[in-house]
Amino acid sequence: MSGFGVEVRDLTARYDTTVALDAVSFTIRPGVITGLLGRNGSGKTTALSVLAAFRRATSGTVLVDGEDPWENERVLSGTCLVRESGDVALDQKLKETLDFLGDRRPLFSRELADTLMDRFELDPLTKPNKLSRGKRSAFGVVVGLASRTPLTLLDEVHLGMDAPSRYAFYDALLTDWLEHPRTIVLSSHLIGEVERLLEDVVVLDRGTVLTASDAETLRSGGVTVTGPAEAVEAFVVGRQVVARQQLGRTAQATLVGARDDDASRARQHGLELGPVALQDLFVHLTDRPVPAIPEESR
Amino acid sequence: MSIDTARRPTTSSVRATASWLLWMNLYLAAWFWILAIVAVTVGLVVINQVGEVNNSVLAFARQGAVWFPFSVLIATTAAYLPVHIAAGLTRRSLALGSLVAATGTALAYGLVFTGLLLVERAVFDALGWQWRILEDLTPAETEPLTMLVGTTLLFVVAYVSGLLVGITYQRAGGWWGTVSLPLTAGPILLVFALFAQDAGPFSTSEWFGGDQPLLVASFAALLIAGAMAFAFDRLTRGASVPNRTA
Numbered sequence: 001m002s003g004f005g006v007e008v009r010d011l012t013a014r015y016d017t018t019v020a021l022d023a024v025s026f027t028i029r030p031g032v033i034t035g036l037l038g039r040n041g042s043g044k045t046t047a048l049s050v051l052a053a054f055r056r057a058t059s060g061t062v063l064v065d066g067e068d069p070w071e072n073e074r075v076l077s078g079t080c081l082v083r084e085s086g087d088v089a090l091d092q093k094l095k096e097t098l099d100f101l102g103d104r105r106p107l108f109s110r111e112l113a114d115t116l117m118d119r120f121e122l123d124p125l126t127k128p129n130k131l132s133r134g135k136r137s138a139f140g141v142v143v144g145l146a147s148r149t150p151l152t153l154l155d156e157v158h159l160g161m162d163a164p165s166r167y168a169f170y171d172a173l174l175t176d177w178l179e180h181p182r183t184i185v186l187s188s189h190l191i192g193e194v195e196r197l198l199e200d201v202v203v204l205d206r207g208t209v210l211t212a213s214d215a216e217t218l219r220s221g222g223v224t225v226t227g228p229a230e231a232v233e234a235f236v237v238g239r240q241v242v243a244r245q246q247l248g249r250t251a252q253a254t255l256v257g258a259r260d261d262d263a264s265r266a267r268q269h270g271l272e273l274g275p276v277a278l279q280d281l282f283v284h285l286t287d288r289p290v291p292a293i294p295e296e297s298r
Numbered sequence: 299m300s301i302d303t304a305r306r307p308t309t310s311s312v313r314a315t316a317s318w319l320l321w322m323n324l325y326l327a328a329w330f331w332i333l334a335i336v337a338v339t340v341g342l343v344v345i346n347q348v349g350e351v352n353n354s355v356l357a358f359a360r361q362g363a364v365w366f367p368f369s370v371l372i373a374t375t376a377a378y379l380p381v382h383i384a385a386g387l388t389r390r391s392l393a394l395g396s397l398v399a400a401t402g403t404a405l406a407y408g409l410v411f412t413g414l415l416l417v418e419r420a421v422f423d424a425l426g427w428q429w430r431i432l433e434d435l436t437p438a439e440t441e442p443l444t445m446l447v448g449t450t451l452l453f454v455v456a457y458v459s460g461l462l463v464g465i466t467y468q469r470a471g472g473w474w475g476t477v478s479l480p481l482t483a484g485p486i487l488l489v490f491a492l493f494a495q496d497a498g499p500f501s502t503s504e505w506f507g508g509d510q511p512l513l514v515a516s517f518a519a520l521l522i523a524g525a526m527a528f529a530f531d532r533l534t535r536g537a538s539v540p541n542r543t544a
Contacts, residue, residue: 054380054383056536056538077386089377100318101385104385105385
């Protein structure tokens with residue numbers, strides 16, 4: 001296996017009186033791209049910060065490659081957390097930051113960094129504080145991928161990037177991971193875009209783990225049904241529908257909880273079954289009742 | 299090809315940190331002294347035109363040489379912590395590297411300041427001007443070695459204090475960072491007094507019979523610097539990386 005594995009047991013992290021993580025436990029397999037998903041404030045950034053020793057846990061155990069990462073020179077040199085705004089010197093040229101990292105990161109690839117700088121149209125002589133948010137995010141991607149650390153943690157690094165840049169990022173990530181397998185944890189709101197990259201998924205919600213499994217197992221917990229609208233409606237009676245789409249007379253419904261006889265029933269009704277989108281499952285898993293707006297305040 | 303999970307940084311992270319921070323401070327020091335030389339030269343020309351030159355003008359730059367790098371190190375401590383940790387380095391290497399850089403910077407400022415004082419004194423002698431230092435809290439002796447040792451140790455305490463003030467604000471926030479200033483920045487004033495000839499009970503010129511005031515003051519300054527360095531090291535090793543907004 002290549003890359004660092006991660007074991008998190010009963011991890012609690014508090015900010016004063018706010019509990020960001022409440023006794024969470026999960027495992028990240030080495031050499032796998034794992035998606036860390038959750039709504040705003042679910043504890044994703046805090047969890048990644050503890051893994052990268054950016055902050056201490058209040059209680060619980062975190063083992064990265066079998067060791068506590070806090071002040072652990074070997075583990076820290078092999079761990080790279082890129083947060084949404086980047087943690088680089090704002091008054092240094094991008095080229096100088098790459099030189100800086102090249103001297104400190106044992107596996108840093110300047111060749112890959114230069115290739116990505118070209119791909120994202122980043123001027124090496126610019127300083128980060130002169131970049132747009134999207135370009136700054138792109139530079140975070142350059143840093144995260146070119147560091148080639150055994151544990152790479154990418155926390156919402158796509159924010160502000162336009163669609164072509166985001167897809168260039170996904171392609172670069174996958175290509176480099178295939179050539180240099182390592183553990184990558186990707187936190188993102190754009191689940192529909194990144195789900196093809198993910199082998200494992202950890203879903204956090206309000207500081208707890210909702211589910212942690214491989215993406216296929218998670219997807220198999222649901223099914224999409226596509227076909228004539230009336231037939232789809234008949235098929236889903238009594239089932240939990242988490243998403244619906246309709247185009248003309250064709251409808252698609254996303255169901256949670258697959259049944260053994262789904263395939264035969266679908267054939268009988270002339271319907272097609274398909275895999276469920278992680279995005280729909282995620283919305284379902286993290287859905288909360290919206291409080292009603294009082295009549296007098298409308 | 300797989301990732302080698304056992305590799306460590308190829309160079310000492312303390313050395314890399316110290317040299318990076320030292321070069322940054324020396325770059326700023328070069329600008330500081332260039333501006334100081336220009337200001338002193340202009341000052342001497344103006345004084346000579348309107349009156350009589352009988353005091354060192356450069357000596358007043360000692361205050362600037364204390365407080366400018368002190369301020370820079372406060373800002374550096376706050377700004378560099380996330381960059382350092384995000385580069386996969388330990389807080390231990392940050393603390394030690396910062397202390398080495400602060401000491402090296404103090405030595406550089408002390409050497410340049412003393413050297414420029416000697417140059418200024420030679421210029422005064424050549425032009426027939428009287429050279430003396432007219433600043434409160436200056437050492438009794440203006441011999442080069444005394445000036446070098448006293449000034450360099452003052453700078454060491456001031457720059458370590460800058461690191462300590464920075465990490466205290468980082469760890470404890472604005473309120474406690476400000477409340478603790480007498481402890482974190484106060485020692486600079488104490489060391490000014492230790493080396494001064496007329497600073498009441500704080501002046502070491504009267505301590506232990508007044509035989510070795512430089513030695514006593516130097517020892518006391520080193521103790522103070524050591525205590526502050528220890529506090530900085532402890533605070534740095536427990537520091538969290540703050541969230542930074544885009």
